[in-house]
Amino acid sequence: MSDHHAFEQGGENYLFFSRSAKLYQISPLAALLVREFFPAEGGGALPPPGTMPPQPLLPEENTLYAELLALFTHELSVPLPAAHQQDDAGSENSYQTFSIYLAQTCNMACCYCWNRGGTFGKPGHVMEWSTARRATQLILSLVERSSAEKIFINFYGGEPLLDFPVLQQVTRELMKHEARLGKNFCLTLDTNGTLLEGHAAQFLARYFTQVGVSLDGSQRIHDLLRPGKYGEETWQRIVTNIRCFPNPKLLGIRATLTTFSDSYLETFRHLTTLGVGRIQLEYCHEPGYHQNPIYEKLIVPPQRQLDELREFVDYYVDYIACYKSTRDIPFVSNLLDSINRIKRANRFTRPCGAGTNTLAINSHGVVFPCIAFVEREAFAMGQSAEELSLNQSLRGFEVDGQLPCHDCWLRYDCAGGCYATHYDMTGHPRQPHPEYCRNMQGRAEVYFYALTQILTKCPWHLER
Numbered sequence: 001m002s003d004h005h006a007f008e009q010g011g012e013n014y015l016f017f018s019r020s021a022k023l024y025q026i027s028p029l030a031a032l033l034v035r036e037f038f039p040a041e042g043g044g045a046l047p048p049p050g051t052m053p054p055q056p057l058l059p060e061e062n063t064l065y066a067e068l069l070a071l072f073t074h075e076l077s078v079p080l081p082a083a084h085q086q087d088d089a090g091s092e093n094s095y096q097t098f099s100i101y102l103a104q105t106c107n108m109a110c111c112y113c114w115n116r117g118g119t120f121g122k123p124g125h126v127m128e129w130s131t132a133r134r135a136t137q138l139i140l141s142l143v144e145r146s147s148a149e150k151i152f153i154n155f156y157g158g159e160p161l162l163d164f165p166v167l168q169q170v171t172r173e174l175m176k177h178e179a180r181l182g183k184n185f186c187l188t189l190d191t192n193g194t195l196l197e198g199h200a201a202q203f204l205a206r207y208f209t210q211v212g213v214s215l216d217g218s219q220r221i222h223d224l225l226r227p228g229k230y231g232e233e234t235w236q237r238i239v240t241n242i243r244c245f246p247n248p249k250l251l252g253i254r255a256t257l258t259t260f261s262d263s264y265l266e267t268f269r270h271l272t273t274l275g276v277g278r279i280q281l282e283y284c285h286e287p288g289y290h291q292n293p294i295y296e297k298l299i300v301p302p303q304r305q306l307d308e309l310r311e312f313v314d315y316y317v318d319y320i321a322c323y324k325s326t327r328d329i330p331f332v333s334n335l336l337d338s339i340n341r342i343k344r345a346n347r348f349t350r351p352c353g354a355g356t357n358t359l360a361i362n363s364h365g366v367v368f369p370c371i372a373f374v375e376r377e378a379f380a381m382g383q384s385a386e387e388l389s390l391n392q393s394l395r396g397f398e399v400d401g402q403l404p405c406h407d408c409w410l411r412y413d414c415a416g417g418c419y420a421t422h423y424d425m426t427g428h429p430r431q432p433h434p435e436y437c438r439n440m441q442g443r444a445e446v447y448f449y450a451l452t453q454i455l456t457k458c459p460w461h462l463e464r
Contacts, residue, residue: 002040003076005409006031009449010310016448018409019078021345023448024071033065038072040409049073081347081412083398094353096148098139099360099371102127102167103158108192108234110214110226112258112284112298118158118363120375126163127363134383135361136173141385144181148357154188156360156371161195164203171207188212190254192226193238196245205246213242215274216255217267224260242274252278258298264308265315272331280334285421302435306442313450321458329461336461338447339454343462348415350397355381355390369394372420393429394419402430404437414440 003018006026013031015024026034037053038046046069053065105124106117117124127135143151153174155167171187178185186209193213196204204211215238216222222235245251253271261267264281271279284299300308316333323329326336352358355369359381367381367388368374381388399405399416408414417436419429426433454462 002407002409004038004040004072006034006038006040007445009445010314010453012449012452014445014448014452016409017075017078018412019080019347020075021342021347021412022075023342023451025452027064029061030064030068033061033068037065038068046072046076080400081349083349083400093142093146094148094357095142095146095359096150096353097152097154097358099154099156099358100127100132100135100160100170101157101360101362101371101374102132102155102160102163102170104363105162106158106192107162107194107229108159108226109229109231110192112225112256112295114285115158115374118156122375124158125363127166127365129166129169131363131365132166132170133173135365136170138361138367138383138385139174140177140181142359143183146183149182150184150186152186152188154190154371156190159192159195160189161191161200164195164200168203171203175207186210190214192234193241194228194234196238196241201241201245205250208250210252211245211250212252212254212280213238213276214256215239215242215253215271216257217262217270221261221267225256225258239274242276248275249277251276252280254280254282257281257283257300259300260298261300263311264305265312268312268316268331268333277330278332278334285424302439302442305439306446309443309446310449313446313453317450317453317457320454320461323458324460326461335447335450338443339451340462342413342444342447342451347412349399349412351399351415351417351419354419355379355394359388370420372418373423376420376423391429397430405432408437408441410441410444413444 005016007014008031013026013028015026015034016022049070050066051069053062057065101118103126104118104120105126108117139153160167174185174187187207188210189204189208190212191214193215196211196213214226215235216225219235223233226234228234242251253274253276255267255271257264257267262270267281268279283305313335316335320329352370354373358370360368360371360374362368362374365383367383368376368379369381369390373379379391381390397416399411402416405411405416416430417432417440421436422432423429425436
């Protein structure tokens with residue numbers, strides 16, 4: 001079991017302890033001593049505090065060795081995180097997040113679309129009101145017995161605005177029960193932006209708390225990666241809709257980066273010209289995703305990803321340091337979410353609540369553990385609250401008892417990773433692909449570096 005990790009990033013040396021989630025910035029000499037006397041693999045038991053090093057050292061090195069030994073002794077005595085406790089009480093559940101696949105069809109033909117426009121290679125389909133009504137009743141019945149006070153309901157696709165009349169009906173039906181249930185419904189939608197206009201835009205601006213729009217940066221790159229269904233250009237139409245949206249604060253832009261994209265930083269700069277407050281950038285998924293050779297050609301090489309993230313961190317930290325309040329930052333990056341999560345130092349023993357606090361409902365009314373499992377028939381859970389049944393492979397996961405996770409220094413942050421991504425890459429939801437693990441670890445090192453830079457230059461942005 002590896003409970004610490006020493007690494008270099010941005011010319012600085014760091015030491016991270018898994019059990020406490022504490023990060024230390026250390027000197028080059030300390031880093032050298034850690035590598036020599038405290039290796040993560042095969043280190044065995046620590047010698048008692050005050051023990052001399054196993055070989056003669058200079059006086060300065062002796063002092064530093066003693067300090068490191070005391071630090072390791074303290075950090076490695078921190079108890080392991082408690083295992084997740086599943087509430088088995090039949091009268092209550094923990095469901096908080098629901099995704100509704102309104103339209104399993106799309107009016108665009110994005111080259112990297114992981115669910116093929118929501119169709120998953122099947123005939124396109126939109127949810128009828130009769131199905132939507134049953135899905136709404138299912139959500140309401142679960143929410144009524146949920147311990148969560150804030151309920152997130154996301155409309156997804158394909159392109160959900162292709163089924164806008166049903167979206168309106170579902171929204172109004174949910175809102176009728178909000179006060180009765182004593183819950184706060186937060187409605188969100190993911191759209192390609194081509195239909196974000198007119199009455200649909202007005203309706204979303206009134207009832208929704210967040211609208212995510214997919215736009216891949218500059219016009220040249222976007223129109224290459226995200227053409228319309230018949231090859232037409234879409235960037236100008238989407239940008240016009242973004243600029244005309246009644247409440248721009250609700251909008252967030254999500255860009256997907258491929259080998260054809262501009263760099264992470266250049267893409268971010270393009271998107272900052274559109275007047276939205278939130279920008280999320282993500283790379284295409286790991287190699288092996290869906291075992292699609294064409295898709296894999298779009299994957300940005302891992303080292304390029306890390307180099308681009310580092311370049312962006314240096315730019316973004318200097319940029320936000322000019323603002324004394326986070327609310328004043330014109331363009332918030334999802335990078336801040338990752339850094340804030342690390343700063344909170346929460347330790348997790350399982351990755352997510354797929355099927356236990358999140359559910360997804362496809363356009364035919366079938367329930368799945370989350371949006372990434374939709375149309376994976378082995379993971380279908382039923383169509384009513386009474387028959388919901390979770391696939392056995394998603395039950396009882398604990399990261400300390402799972403190979404190869406139990407020996408990873410990042411295990412209480414990653415907590416085993418995404419079940420659905422593992423299933424697509426290796427065929428088993430509990431078996432991560434080695435490339436997936438390396439990418440997660442590499443990004444974590446960049447995020448740790450970003451945290452120290454913000455704490456040094458503008459710590460007020462992490463006060464929340």
